[in-house]
Amino acid sequence: MSVEATARQPQPLFMSGNEAVAWGARLARPHVIAAYPITPQTVVIERLAEWVAEGTLDTEFLHVESEHSALSACMGASALGARTFTATSSQGLLYMAECLQYASGGRFPIVMMNANRALALPWNIYGDQQDSLAVLSSGWIQVYIEDAQEALDMTIQGFAIAEHAEVLTPVMLNLDGFVLTHTYEPVDVPAQADVDAFLPPFRTPSKMSLESPTSMGFTAGPAHYTEFKVQQHRAILRAERVASEVDQEFGRRFGRSYGGAVVPYRCEGADVVLVTLGSVSGMVRETVDALRTRGVAAGMLKLRLMRPFPEREIVQALSTARSVGVLEKDVSFGHQGAVFSEVSSALAGSAARPALLNFVAGLGGRDISRNDVEQMFDQLQVATVRPPGERVRFANVQENGNG
Amino acid sequence: MIEVRWHGRGGQGAFTAARLLGAAALCDRKFALAFPSFGPERRGAPILAFTRIDGRRIVDRSALRSCDFAVVLDDTLMGPHAADGIRQGGALLVNSTRPPVEWASLGVRVLTVDAGAVARAVLGRAIVNTGMIGALVAASAVVSLDAGLRAVQSEMRPALAEKNEEVLRRCHDLMKEHLVG
Numbered sequence: 001m002s003v004e005a006t007a008r009q010p011q012p013l014f015m016s017g018n019e020a021v022a023w024g025a026r027l028a029r030p031h032v033i034a035a036y037p038i039t040p041q042t043v044v045i046e047r048l049a050e051w052v053a054e055g056t057l058d059t060e061f062l063h064v065e066s067e068h069s070a071l072s073a074c075m076g077a078s079a080l081g082a083r084t085f086t087a088t089s090s091q092g093l094l095y096m097a098e099c100l101q102y103a104s105g106g107r108f109p110i111v112m113m114n115a116n117r118a119l120a121l122p123w124n125i126y127g128d129q130q131d132s133l134a135v136l137s138s139g140w141i142q143v144y145i146e147d148a149q150e151a152l153d154m155t156i157q158g159f160a161i162a163e164h165a166e167v168l169t170p171v172m173l174n175l176d177g178f179v180l181t182h183t184y185e186p187v188d189v190p191a192q193a194d195v196d197a198f199l200p201p202f203r204t205p206s207k208m209s210l211e212s213p214t215s216m217g218f219t220a221g222p223a224h225y226t227e228f229k230v231q232q233h234r235a236i237l238r239a240e241r242v243a244s245e246v247d248q249e250f251g252r253r254f255g256r257s258y259g260g261a262v263v264p265y266r267c268e269g270a271d272v273v274l275v276t277l278g279s280v281s282g283m284v285r286e287t288v289d290a291l292r293t294r295g296v297a298a299g300m301l302k303l304r305l306m307r308p309f310p311e312r313e314i315v316q317a318l319s320t321a322r323s324v325g326v327l328e329k330d331v332s333f334g335h336q337g338a339v340f341s342e343v344s345s346a347l348a349g350s351a352a353r354p355a356l357l358n359f360v361a362g363l364g365g366r367d368i369s370r371n372d373v374e375q376m377f378d379q380l381q382v383a384t385v386r387p388p389g390e391r392v393r394f395a396n397v398q399e400n401g402n403g
Numbered sequence: 404m405i406e407v408r409w410h411g412r413g414g415q416g417a418f419t420a421a422r423l424l425g426a427a428a429l430c431d432r433k434f435a436l437a438f439p440s441f442g443p444e445r446r447g448a449p450i451l452a453f454t455r456i457d458g459r460r461i462v463d464r465s466a467l468r469s470c471d472f473a474v475v476l477d478d479t480l481m482g483p484h485a486a487d488g489i490r491q492g493g494a495l496l497v498n499s500t501r502p503p504v505e506w507a508s509l510g511v512r513v514l515t516v517d518a519g520a521v522a523r524a525v526l527g528r529a530i531v532n533t534g535m536i537g538a539l540v541a542a543s544a545v546v547s548l549d550a551g552l553r554a555v556q557s558e559m560r561p562a563l564a565e566k567n568e569e570v571l572r573r574c575h576d577l578m579k580e581h582l583v584g
Binding site for chain 1: 422425426429430432434435436437438439441442443461462463464465466468558
């Protein structure tokens with residue numbers, strides 16, 4: 001949604017990020033939903049199950065015994081050409097790990113919501129992005145969502161992208177646990193007829209069928225395996241263009257669009273730019289505005305897609321920056337934040353060589369305040385004139401000397 | 404931007420109050436954000452909930468550091484914690500049979516209303532969340548009374564909505580009388 005307040009006509013509903021995802025899924029008319037409840041995703045499943053029970057949603061809802069079974073069931077349904085939805089979080093996503101690769105390799109266009117949540121140990125039900133970034137290479141398109149309206153709209157768009165004939169790749173929609181999944185905000189719910197016109201029924205090109213039997217889910221040895229993987233890689237790369245086209249078409253029909261794989265904010269001529277993912281972006285944008293009024297040439301680059309990775313757009317958006325920070329809620333232990341590695345790698349091929357800092361924050365649900373973000377920009381300003389030293393910086397750490 | 408912090412115990416409907424107030428702001432054509440103190444819920448344990456209201460879209464999801472109004476559903480939760488961070492010109496509203504002077508030491512403006520008595524009379528049980536919305540509306544005009552009533556109407560089950568509108572209206576009137584008197 002654009003930053004400018006749009007006219008409030010008709011009055012939106014007041015709902016949480018989870019409820020917005022459930023509405024998006026409902027409007028997409030999935031044939032099959034198979035899911036296992038887990039905090040903080042539970043409300044998505046509850047709402048969908050309630051609608052099925054009361055008869056307002058005509059879907060086969062499979063109550064399975066685990067996340068591994070949930071995604072397995074989704075693959076089975078998808079192989080029959082069913083539009084298929086699921087949702088998970090954290091440990092549940094990892095429990096699916098084997099099936100994630102199976103689903104993307106099988107080219108099943110499943111749409112899955114993931115409520116971003118910390119990983120054990122220590123056990124923690126609060127939000128961070130360690131879960132989805134740990135499965136970055138699983139072959140799924142990864143979208144990071146900023147607010148509840150985008151959550152609803154991207155659940156619908158997600159099917160259009162996943163099922164596109166040039167893509168046929170599953171989509172993972174990531175919502176920050178609690179700060180997005182459990183926060184209530186105004187959401188416009190599109191009319192079913194308009195969604196039906198935007199998202200026609202899924203027609204799979206390879207249906208498991210008794211009428212025209214075909215081999216699916218098969219073995220491929222060294223003679224053929226690579227060719228499957230190359231096709232899979234090319235398909236997910238095409239998703240970047242397709243996602244952008246789908247978003248533009250959505251914008252034409254519904255008056256809301258979200259930009260492409262990246263959304264630069266005041267990056268033109270910016271000295272210091274903070275790269276963000278997900279729901280923290282709104283507050284960072286306001287911080288950028290405040291800094292600009294104080295004469296600091298600040299900018300923000302929001303990444304909406306982590307896979308496919310929008311390398312070209314990132315290089316372009318950061319071409320004038322003298323220092324770039326990456327704010328993320330995860331760390332690849334023994335190295336740095338996963339997003340920082342990706343952004344650094346993209347910039348290695350660019351003419352501009354900004355100073356790079358990695359801000360790891362919000363782990364296990366720790367609040368990220370405006371003051372924290374202002375301090376990150378302060379550090380980025382220092383980095384424009386002095387070599388930064390330690391580049392991976394944890395925000396708000398209480399050091400007790402025990403290492 | 405107006406920020407309201409709700410204090411209650413698990414099961415008393417503090418988050419529902421935060422959500423209803425946000426829905427009421429939408430009825431007034433404003434923008435709102437409502438969220439609970441995140442985490443597991445236990446019946447009876449102290450919880451917080453928050454509502455932000457503004458004339459433009461709200462994008463800051465970080466925790467509240469201060470607030471314009473704090474509303475306490477259960478006076479056993481009163482103390483420095485409830486008064487913490489209330490901004491100049493704000494107030495601390497409490498459901499209580501006791502007079503505000505008992506909390507004079509907190510150093511903030513305290514307003515009390517016996518929403519429990521109203522809720523028991525109308526609902527047959529002491530669920531005071533909608534009553535305290537009424538009291539807040541009377542004390543602050545953060546949303547209009549009409550918007551508060553419409554939010555209850557649209558967000559609650561019909562069987563509950565009518566009686567809760569009554570509780571909201573009565574507590575609103577009690578607080579108005581108190582402020583005028």
